[in-house]
Amino acid sequence: xxxxxxxxxxxxxxxxxxxxxxxxxxxxxxxxxxxxxxxxxxxxxxxxxxxxxxxxxxxxxxxxxxxxxxxxxxxxxxxxxxxxxxxxxxxxxxxxxxxxxxxxxxxxxxxxxxxxxxxxxxxxxxxxxxxxxxxxxxxxxxxxxxxxxxxxxxxxxxxxxxxxxxxxxxxxxxxxxxxxxxxxxxxxxxxxxxxxxxxxxxxxxxxxxxxxxxxxxxxxxxxxxxxxxxxxxxxxxxxxxxxxxxxxxxxxxxxxxxxxxxxxxxxxxxxxxxxxxxxxxxxxxxxxxxxxxxxxxxxxxxxxxxxxxxxxxxxxxxxxxxxxxxxxxxxxxxxxxxxxxxxxxxxxxxxxxxxxxxxxxxxxxxxxxxxxxxxxxxxxxxxxxxxxxxxxxxxxxxxxxxxxxxxxxxxxxxxxxxxxxxxxxxxxxxxxxxxxxxxxxxxxxxxxxxxxxxxxxxxx
Amino acid sequence: xxxxxxxxxxxxxxxxxxxxxxxxxxxxxxxxxxxxxxxxxxxxxxxxxxxxxxxxxxxxxxxxxxxxxxxxxxxxxxxxxxxxxxxxxxxxxxxxxxxxxxxxxxxxxxxxxxxxxxxxxxxxxxxxxxxxxxxxxxxxxxxxxxxxxxxxxxxxxxxxxxxxxxxxxxxxxxxxxxxxxxxxxxxxxxxxxxxxxxxxxxxxxxxxxxxxxxxxxxxxxxxxxxxxxxxxxxxxxxxxxxxxxxxxxxxxxxxxxxxxxxxxxxxxxxxxxxxxxxxxxxxxxxxxxxxxxxxxxxxxxxxxxxxxxxxxxxxxxxxxxxxxxxxxxxxxxxxxxxxxxxxxxxxxxxxxxxxxxxxxxxxxxxxxxxxxxxxxxxxxxxxxxxxxxxxxxxxxxxxxxxxxxxxxxxxxxxxxxxxxxxxxxxxxxxxxxxxxxxxxxxxxxxxxxxxxxxxxxxxx
Numbered sequence: 058x059x060x061x062x063x064x065x066x067x068x069x070x071x072x073x074x075x076x077x078x079x080x081x082x083x084x085x086x087x088x089x090x091x092x093x094x095x096x097x098x099x100x101x102x103x104x105x106x107x108x109x110x111x112x113x114x115x116x117x118x119x120x121x122x123x124x125x126x127x128x129x130x131x132x133x134x135x136x137x138x139x140x141x142x143x144x145x146x147x148x149x150x151x152x153x154x155x156x157x158x159x160x161x162x163x164x165x166x167x168x169x170x171x172x173x174x175x176x177x178x179x180x181x182x183x184x185x186x187x188x189x190x191x192x193x194x195x196x197x198x199x200x201x202x203x204x205x206x207x208x209x210x211x212x213x214x215x216x217x218x219x220x221x222x223x224x225x226x227x228x229x230x231x232x233x234x235x236x237x238x239x240x241x242x243x244x245x246x247x248x249x250x251x252x253x254x255x256x257x258x259x260x261x262x263x264x265x266x267x268x269x270x271x272x273x274x275x276x277x278x279x280x281x282x283x284x285x286x287x288x289x290x291x292x293x294x295x296x297x298x299x300x301x302x303x304x305x306x307x308x309x310x311x312x313x314x315x316x317x318x319x320x321x322x323x324x325x326x327x328x329x330x331x332x333x334x335x336x337x338x339x340x341x342x343x344x345x346x347x348x349x350x351x352x353x354x355x356x357x358x359x360x361x362x363x364x365x366x367x368x369x370x371x372x373x374x375x376x377x378x379x380x381x382x383x384x385x386x387x388x389x390x391x392x393x394x395x396x397x398x399x400x401x402x403x404x405x406x407x408x409x410x411x412x413x414x415x416x417x418x419x420x421x422x423x424x425x426x427x428x429x430x431x432x433x434x435x436x437x438x439x440x441x442x443x444x445x446x447x448x449x450x451x452x453x454x455x456x457x458x459x460x461x462x463x464x465x466x467x468x469x470x471x472x473x474x475x476x477x478x479x480x481x482x483x484x485x486x487x488x489x490x491x492x493x494x495x496x497x498x499x500x501x502x503x504x505x506x507x508x509x510x511x512x513x514x515x516x517x
Numbered sequence: 518x519x520x521x522x523x524x525x526x527x528x529x530x531x532x533x534x535x536x537x538x539x540x541x542x543x544x545x546x547x548x549x550x551x552x553x554x555x556x557x558x559x560x561x562x563x564x565x566x567x568x569x570x571x572x573x574x575x576x577x578x579x580x581x582x583x584x585x586x587x588x589x590x591x592x593x594x595x596x597x598x599x600x601x602x603x604x605x606x607x608x609x610x611x612x613x614x615x616x617x618x619x620x621x622x623x624x625x626x627x628x629x630x631x632x633x634x635x636x637x638x639x640x641x642x643x644x645x646x647x648x649x650x651x652x653x654x655x656x657x658x659x660x661x662x663x664x665x666x667x668x669x670x671x672x673x674x675x676x677x678x679x680x681x682x683x684x685x686x687x688x689x690x691x692x693x694x695x696x697x698x699x700x701x702x703x704x705x706x707x708x709x710x711x712x713x714x715x716x717x718x719x720x721x722x723x724x725x726x727x728x729x730x731x732x733x734x735x736x737x738x739x740x741x742x743x744x745x746x747x748x749x750x751x752x753x754x755x756x757x758x759x760x761x762x763x764x765x766x767x768x769x770x771x772x773x774x775x776x777x778x779x780x781x782x783x784x785x786x787x788x789x790x791x792x793x794x795x796x797x798x799x800x801x802x803x804x805x806x807x808x809x810x811x812x813x814x815x816x817x818x819x820x821x822x823x824x825x826x827x828x829x830x831x832x833x834x835x836x837x838x839x840x841x842x843x844x845x846x847x848x849x850x851x852x853x854x855x856x857x858x859x860x861x862x863x864x865x866x867x868x869x870x871x872x873x874x875x876x877x878x879x880x881x882x883x884x885x886x887x888x889x890x891x892x893x894x895x896x897x898x899x900x901x902x903x904x905x906x907x908x909x910x911x912x913x914x915x916x917x918x919x920x921x922x923x924x925x926x927x928x929x930x931x932x933x934x935x936x937x938x939x940x941x942x943x944x945x946x947x948x949x950x951x952x953x954x955x956x957x958x959x960x961x962x963x964x965x966x967x968x969x970x971x972x973x974x975x976x977x
Contacts, residue, residue: 148829162625165618169722172829254861258722258826262629265713265725289825290854365749366718369608369632394750395939401714402936409869476862479855 089136131178168259185214209239210437234440242430244466252450310342321428323461364389549596591638628719645674669699670897694900702890704926712910770802781888783921824849889921
């Protein structure tokens with residue numbers, strides 16, 4: 058028998074890290090259909106509480122999984138169950154962009170990112186909950202660690218489903234903090250690639266200057282696999298790069314950002330632990346004085362561009378837009394086109410200045426969120442600590458490694474140079490090891506335990 | 518009677534410049550319904566030869582025109598008939614992106630640019646022909662000056678319709694040279710705003726780094742009006758800016774580009790005339806040595822990104838893609854993601870270097886095309902002289918002012934600093950006056966004569 062499931066308890070399969078499952082699938086030590094069934098079992102058990110999905114097609118996924126098991130290995134994601142934020146078009150699932158305006162809307166084609174994952178052999182399982190048009194009005198998803206808390210947004214369902222072991226990987230997008238924040242609140246790894254490295258074709262457009270496609274996994278190597286497929290850059294998932302990062306000394310800029318005073322106790326404690334764990338590699342970094350006002354600039358660019366992009370919805374379906382979104386659109390409409398032109402020129406200058414940050418640093422460590430997931434699901438949390446990096450277009454990855462005072466996940470993000478996503482991921486792999494190693498007890502804080510993963514595969 | 522039509526021959530109305538018509542419409546010296554009827558008459562007479570439209574709704578346009586005539590002035594484009602390249606979504610017209618894959622496809626919402634024009638009071642008349650997915654395989658449109666010649670592409674129908682007096686204004690897009698080239702071949706003014714100044718929401722995505730929404734008119738002030746609506750920056754259409762440009766001495770960099778040896782006799786003669794007309798303002802400018810390889814870089818970025826963006830069509834509908842487009846996609850797929858990352862870093866550097874060009878120059882004069890429209894409609898012409906400026910994200914405007922040896926229109930483009938679209942347009946207005954004034958006989962070379970326009974309004 059060559060199926061992993063014959064020798065290990067099926068309950069653990071859905072908790073495998075994607076890269077581990079991918080290796081087992083490629084060797085045919087694991088069948089796609091078994092992995093999928095484990096995810097479906099998990100969904101059946103937990104979806105009533107978590108509510109990560111807006112639609113699901115188990116039958117189609119099972120058919121494809123059987124086909125994959127019977128055929129050649131298709132690509133880097135062969136046999137991995139994945140979900141797609143409902144902001145991305147899908148040819149075989151309705152796509153409502155989190156808005157009643159688009160209820161039941163069936164796109165003709167997949168978003169490019171979805172097509173790339175399918176071509177790489179991933180098994181599309183369903184669409185995941187987005188906030189309303191990827192803005193602040195929440196969907197129904199709850200934090201799998203504590204269902205009274207928000208999972209973050211706007212990529213709420215994708216982060217929650219991966220955190221809960223329902224999916225190996227999931228796609229999301231970030232305009233302010235919509236990948237990093239839900240990753241932080243749900244305790245998974247979230248990866249926002251460099252701006253425009255991943256095609257946005259078929260993604261509902263909000264802000265050309267900011268919108269970025271990325272995704273979630275349970276480890277750095279998971280999102281590295283996904284990132285390699287999305288960018289077409291195989292270096293992102295090349296183990297030799299991970300080894301190289303481990304070998305050479307890293308120069309990590311410890312950048313608390315000008316908003317550090319707003320970080321809460323949980324984030325401060327995580328920061329202190331990280332500083333200790335990275336002693337010898339890290340050096341405090343302050344943004345240069347000419348790089349001030351990034352958060353305000355990001356807000357203005359987002360508001361102006363979103364108001365323009367959603368103009369069709371505003372002029373025809375305003376009654377179906379939430380009050381907070383209408384308020385954002387009106388904020389955006391109050392910004393003059395002349396001011397926006399200056400803002401775009403400022404963005405270009407800031408992105409150029411950001412290059413300078415990487416002359417003496419390989420990567421930057423920075424806060425991901427103010428703290429752990431807030432209580433309640435009416436507010437998806439503050440993207441404050443993500444806005445600046447999104448504005449700069451830099452690749453970011455959230456690393457979960459700690460627990461807050463209420464037991465919810467906490468972590469920090471690592472930020473890389475524009476276009477050097479492969480270096481960021483390699484560095485993140487090493488940094489994550491240090492952070493988890495420094496606090497071994499915390500490595501299993503997430504409901505999907507990396508320890509369980511290791512045990513499952515050790516049985517082979 | 519307050520209708521212009523009562524006192525001037527209706528035949529001239531469809532040839533009015535958009536800004537002149539807009540002023541008369543706002544004063545109620547001209548009725549939207551009369552202007553529209555003049556355009557419809559022109560379409561009826563000429564569309565069998567020109568074939569600029571893929572769809573048209575005269576009844577809906579007439580209803581709206583009557584409503585506009587009976588109500589308050591809605592905005593800068595009040596009562597102006599406009600057309601939309603079939604690459605932009607429209608809620609009331611099918612949108613096929615120039616591809617049989619999307620035959621009959623009806624989007625749920627307008628593209629943002631379309632919604633903005635409608636909100637400004639423009640009267641949508643129809644969808645105009647795009648090449649296949651805005652690439653090189655031509656549509657059915659012919660050059661209105663000589664129907665055996667290409668109108669250029671990919672915004673073929675929009676340029677031809679405006680040139681032929683069927684529409685006051687039309688929307689298009691540019692990824693390589695799809696606004697400037699058809700403007701040049703059809704002898705109209707084409708305006709490509711700074712990259713990402715105009716929302717691309719609802720526009721079929723080909724290349725995030727390059728795609729830009731813009732449009733066509735019969736004068737600089739026409740596209741300025743359209744540009745003001747699309748960017749939300751009223752400075753673009755502010756007459757005070759046009760006057761200021763006329764008052765102050767302009768510093769014009771005469772930039773033949775490194776590909777000048779490929780310009781033909783028509784373009785060279787136009788260049789010589791322009792040099793004479795602008796004597797005292799112009800100074801030869803060579804791109805600095807570090808700004809080489811822009812054309813090759815643009816081609817690589819376009820091929821890679823288009824191959825990713827059209828991946829869904831390629832994997833599901835390859836049989837319905839033309840051979841040249843398939844070849845481009847395969848070229849793009851041969852470029853590695855690692856190379857593309859370096860290319861994106863190079864684009865960022867080049868855009869930064871481009872800022873330096875504007876330290877000593879207000880605007881740059883450059884070739885638009887190799888020459889006049891080539892014979893035949895199987896090839897939409899070479900975007901060679903547009904690729905570099907598109908890569909740099911700079912605003913560009915084509916100025917028609919000469920005739921080639923076969924009588925077809927020829928002109929040059931003016932290029933501005935990123936984000937300074939209003940300065941470019943003001944400068945272009947002045948430059949265009951010099952170019953036309955230097956060659957008064959050529960001012961009426963286009964089938965839509967500015968002389969006729971002036972006569973029509975002089976009757977008021």
